[in-house]
Amino acid sequence: MLHFDRSEFDRRIKAARMLMRKEGLDALLLFAQESHFYLTGFDTSGFVFFQCALLTSDETDPPVLLTRRPDLEQARRTSTFTDIRLWYDRPGMDPSRELLSILEEKKLKGARVGIEMRTFGLTADNYALIAARLAGWCELVDASWLVRSLRVIKSPAEIDYVREAAELADQSLEAMIDAAGPGVFEGKVAAAGAVPILAGGGDPPPSGPVLGSGDRALLVRSATGYRTMDAVDQLTLEHAASYRHYCACLMRTIAIGKASAKQEHMFDVTLEAITAMTDAARSGATIGGIDDAHRAVFDRRGYGHARMSACGYSLGATYRPSWMDVPPMIYSGNEMIIEPGMTLFLHAILVDAEANLAMSLGYTILTRDGAPEVLSRVKPEFVVKV
Numbered sequence: 001m002l003h004f005d006r007s008e009f010d011r012r013i014k015a016a017r018m019l020m021r022k023e024g025l026d027a028l029l030l031f032a033q034e035s036h037f038y039l040t041g042f043d044t045s046g047f048v049f050f051q052c053a054l055l056t057s058d059e060t061d062p063p064v065l066l067t068r069r070p071d072l073e074q075a076r077r078t079s080t081f082t083d084i085r086l087w088y089d090r091p092g093m094d095p096s097r098e099l100l101s102i103l104e105e106k107k108l109k110g111a112r113v114g115i116e117m118r119t120f121g122l123t124a125d126n127y128a129l130i131a132a133r134l135a136g137w138c139e140l141v142d143a144s145w146l147v148r149s150l151r152v153i154k155s156p157a158e159i160d161y162v163r164e165a166a167e168l169a170d171q172s173l174e175a176m177i178d179a180a181g182p183g184v185f186e187g188k189v190a191a192a193g194a195v196p197i198l199a200g201g202g203d204p205p206p207s208g209p210v211l212g213s214g215d216r217a218l219l220v221r222s223a224t225g226y227r228t229m230d231a232v233d234q235l236t237l238e239h240a241a242s243y244r245h246y247c248a249c250l251m252r253t254i255a256i257g258k259a260s261a262k263q264e265h266m267f268d269v270t271l272e273a274i275t276a277m278t279d280a281a282r283s284g285a286t287i288g289g290i291d292d293a294h295r296a297v298f299d300r301r302g303y304g305h306a307r308m309s310a311c312g313y314s315l316g317a318t319y320r321p322s323w324m325d326v327p328p329m330i331y332s333g334n335e336m337i338i339e340p341g342m343t344l345f346l347h348a349i350l351v352d353a354e355a356n357l358a359m360s361l362g363y364t365i366l367t368r369d370g371a372p373e374v375l376s377r378v379k380p381e382f383v384v385k386v
Contacts, residue, residue, distance in 0.1 A: 001078045002041045003244045004157055009080050012039050013055070013063070015150055020057045020143075026111035027103070028055045028143055029130075032119035033319045035147040037245060039063070042079035046071040047121035047319065050087065050095040054102055064102055066095065095126075096133040103138065114143025120321065145327075151316050152328065153341040158246060159366065162315070162343050164202070165248035166364055166375035168241035171196035173250050173378055176211075176237055181385045182257045186211055186226035186235075193239060202243045206320045209239035210251075217253060217358040218351045220308075232257040235385075236358050238347075245317035247325075248375055249345040251362025254383040266303075266350055266359035267382040273297040273348040274361045274380065277311060281338060281346065281365055281372045288334035294348060295332060303350055312346040315364060342367040343375075 002009075016039060020028055030036060033047035039055070046067060054064040065081045068089070075084050085102060087095040103113070115130070116122065134140050154162065172193040179192035190211050197205070210222050213229045217236040229235065233256035240247040255263050273294055280293040294311040298304055309331065316325035328336045330344065347362035361380045365372040 001043075002080070003161075004041065006080065008155065008157060009040060012150065014059070016055060016147055017057050017059060019146055019150070020055070020114065023114070023143070023146070024112055025114045025141070025143060025146075026057055027106065027108050027113045028146065029053075029099075029113060029115040030055060030147065031116045031122035032147070033121050034119075034151065034317060034325070035116060036065075036079070037317055037319075038147060038151050040079040040081055042075055042081060043245070044071050044074045044078070045319070046074065050126050051121060052099055053081075054106070056106060056108070061106070066098055066102060094129055096129040099130065100133050100137070103134075109137055110139075112139045112141060114141055114146060116144045116147070117142050118144035120319075148327070151325070152314055153339055154316070154343055155341075158317075159341070159343075161244045161246040162248055162364070162366070163375065164243040165241045165246050167377075168197045168200045168202045168243060169239065169248045169250050169364070170376055170378045171200065172239060172241055173237065173252065176239075177252075177254065177383060177385065180229070180235055180254065180256065182229060182231045182233070185228045186213060189235070189237075190226070193237075197241045202241050203245060205240040205242045205247065206318050206323050207240065208323070209237065211235070211237055211239070213256065215356065218353065218356070220349065220351070229256050234263070234358060236360055238360070238362065240323040242323070245319065247315045247318060247323040248343070248364040249315065249323060249362060250364070250376060250378070251347050251349070251360050252380075252383070253358050253360045254385060256385055258386070259382070259384045262355065263357060263359065264382060266352070266357065269298065269301045269303060270348045270350060270359050270361050271380055272301070274346055274363075277346050277348065278365060278372060278374065281344065281367060283338050283340050283367055283369055285338050286334065287328050287330055287336040287338060288332050290330050290346065291332040291334070298348075298350070303352075306350040306352045308347075308349050311348060312344055312362075315343045315345050338367050340368045344372075
């Protein structure tokens, strides 16, 4: 059930250990489900409970997984883990005890141990248990960035999966646009978009879709309460398709029934902005430069009040609750250098609250030498559904 060759996982773990040694880390406590999937293929939603993998800097030492009993077969059958330890549900349970036993076994007392803190896989209460348990026993340091930094640049095998996701995202967008129109219930649009992804062999995306008409078209997060579109309306669609957990995103705002001149003008400006952003996303430039281009267009065209303060983020293999794989986030001042092999979602969004109008364009790009590749075949055009 592995989705990559074993050699790919071996290469990733070797790279992680090299970086650990460079940073003076003797061991790393991995709580991010994305790290588990990246390093071993382990595929589960069990990260909502206490679940930790231990990776030491010793090349001969296999990674250890500490998880609940329900995830035993999941780990055996979807990952390269060979050393799987269990903790059991019981009154007063505290899995940090089992974790300390593993660390003692590995002779890590007094060691410098990194821990992934910036993750939905480690809740504050579980971190408090670990911090109390290891206080004075070892040096615990935040290493949330370590595996994440390796995941930003995609391998050829990962890019193949991103391309599959991008095609499913295109099919999903086409299905939603086809389903939309005056008098149509938003839920039917969302349902239409889910079919191509699942029927095409993809996964349920880790979030969304962000889909709303009327006032809801101005929202940039999912919100409950689908409505029926009016005879003249607007509809914002933002969604991800996921293939082997690798995500590709698209975003559009379309007119329903009839378009106004202001909407058409907002589209023209938004298209100008995302075109400039795409041109700025060249290898050797900075991530922040993409947002500088975004701001320059919108501010010059008189929409500084309606734009966002960031214009995209990294994508990868992610789990609920978000398809965003940050950092990096695309905002002005981010000095991270763009390298070939990044998959980034660029979005140009206008929310004109006073006019009660929205306009947005977004697509996924693959960075490479020179200009990036836009992974969507669906052209960014102004759509009016009647």
